[in-house]
Amino acid sequence: MCLGIPGQIVEITNVEQKLAIADVAGVRRQVNIACIVNEEHDVASCVGDWVLVHVGFAMSRIDEAEAKKTLDLLIELGEAQAEIRAMQNSALR
Numbered sequence: 001m002c003l004g005i006p007g008q009i010v011e012i013t014n015v016e017q018k019l020a021i022a023d024v025a026g027v028r029r030q031v032n033i034a035c036i037v038n039e040e041h042d043v044a045s046c047v048g049d050w051v052l053v054h055v056g057f058a059m060s061r062i063d064e065a066e067a068k069k070t071l072d073l074l075i076e077l078g079e080a081q082a083e084i085r086a087m088q089n090s091a092l093r
């Protein structure tokens with residue numbers, strides 16, 4: 001099963017390469033936002049977006065209520081713990 005963890009885009013680090021910083025459960029890490037960018041939603045407009053993050057990619061945009069519900073459910077199920085630890089290990093320092 002592929003697990004997407006909700007996070008919020010807090011900063012754009014490289015417009016050309018479509019890289020940003022996402023806050024995932026209090027852990028900040030670099031993610032590629034190419035999958036959520038299009039003509040109507042450019043790179044700069046991604047700051048503040050809630051997204052599902054999987055293996056370093058923001059796979060899709062979601063609303064804040066869905067992000068919270070998903071994260072709460074994953075934490076409740078205990079599946080998020082390993083993903084969060086992996087993100088902490090690869091977090092920007």
